[in-house]
Amino acid sequence: MNQEIIERTVYLVSDSTGITAETFSNAVLSQFDDTIKFKQIHLPFIFSIEKAKEVVSRINQNALDTGNQPIVFSTLVNHEIMNTVRSANGIFLDIFGTFVSNIEQLIGHKSNNSIGRSHNVTNTEKYRNRIDAINFSLSHDDGQFVHQLNQADVILIGVSRCGKTPTSLYLAMQYAIKAANFPLTPDDFERNTLPSTIIPYKNKLFGLSIHPERLSEVRNERRPNSSYSTIEQCRYEVTESEKMMRRDGIPWLSTTTKSIEEIATTVLQEIGLNRRLA
Incomplete structure (x- = not known):
C-alpha cells in the first residue's frame, strides 16, 4: 500500500545570502524519509522591518492556503527584525540564537549581532x-x-x-x-x-x-x-x-x-x- 506524501513548506529567512540557513536546514530535513516532501523557499537579504513584514505576510498566507504552519529557518540577527518574522504563523527556528545565547552565558560576553558577518570575507x-x-x-x-x-x-x-x-x-x-x-x-x-x-x-x-x-x-x-x-x-x-x-x-x-x-x-x-x- 502506497504511503501518503506529506507536503510542508519551508522558509529560509536570512539577512544575508541564506547559505547558512540552507545548509543547516538541508542537514536537518534530510533526517526525514521520502514520504515527506519539503518545498523550500529562499528569502535572503531581509534587513529591514518593511521586508520582515512582507515575509510575515507570505508565511501567514501560506498557512491559510495549505492549512499547515510553515517551517521557518532563520539566521536573522537583528532582534527587532527577527521578532517581527517570529510573529508569523509558522514554526520559527532561530539557528544562530539557539547557540549564540548559550555561548554568551558560558563566556560572559555578548555577541556583535552583525548582519552578514558569517559571509563578510571580501578582501580578506x-x-x-x-x-x-x-x-x-x-x-x-x-x-x-x-x-x-x-x-x-x-x-x-x-x-x-x-x-x-x-x-x-x-x-x-x-x-x-x-x-x-x-x-x-x-x-x-x-x-x-x-x-x-x-x-x-x-x-x-x-x-x-x-x-x-x-x-x-x-x-x-x-x-x-x-x-x-x-x-x-x-x-x-x-x-x-x-x-x-x-x-x-x-x-x-x-x-x-x-x-x-x-x-x-x-x-x-x-x-x-x-x-x-x-
Whole structure:
C-alpha cells in the first residue's frame, strides 16, 4: 500500500545570502524519509522591518492556503527584525540564537549581532585563498595543465567520470584546498604504471573509483552507445585503476554511494589536510 506524501513548506529567512540557513536546514530535513516532501523557499537579504513584514505576510498566507504552519529557518540577527518574522504563523527556528545565547552565558560576553558577518570575507586573506584555490582547480582539471603541481594540496586520480572534477571544485570552494585531478587512462593500464607527470607527487595522490555499472550509466549520458561507455570497457578500467592504486599504496574510495561532502571529508582526513574554512 502506497504511503501518503506529506507536503510542508519551508522558509529560509536570512539577512544575508541564506547559505547558512540552507545548509543547516538541508542537514536537518534530510533526517526525514521520502514520504515527506519539503518545498523550500529562499528569502535572503531581509534587513529591514518593511521586508520582515512582507515575509510575515507570505508565511501567514501560506498557512491559510495549505492549512499547515510553515517551517521557518532563520539566521536573522537583528532582534527587532527577527521578532517581527517570529510573529508569523509558522514554526520559527532561530539557528544562530539557539547557540549564540548559550555561548554568551558560558563566556560572559555578548555577541556583535552583525548582519552578514558569517559571509563578510571580501578582501580578506581567506577570501583570496579560496579564489586562488578555485582558479588552481579549474586550470588543473583533468590533467589539462601539468605545471605547478608542486603547489597542489591534493591530486585526485581515477578513471574518466568517476567524480574527480566536482570533488576538486568542492574542496576549493568550501575549504580553499588547491586540488588538481588527473585521469587514469587505458594507456596507463597498458604501460602498467602511473602517469609519469604525477609520480613525483605520489604523497599527494588520492584515488577515486566507482562501480562499473554506475560508470557506464554516467558515460552513456555523455557519449551514448560508444565503446567508451560500454559495461565491458567500464569494468576493465575500474578493475585496472583499483589494481594500480592498491599496488602503489594510494589511498582511495568508491564514489558510487557517497555524496560530494562525504568524499571531500574523507580526502581531507586521509591526506591529513586541515579544513581551511573560507
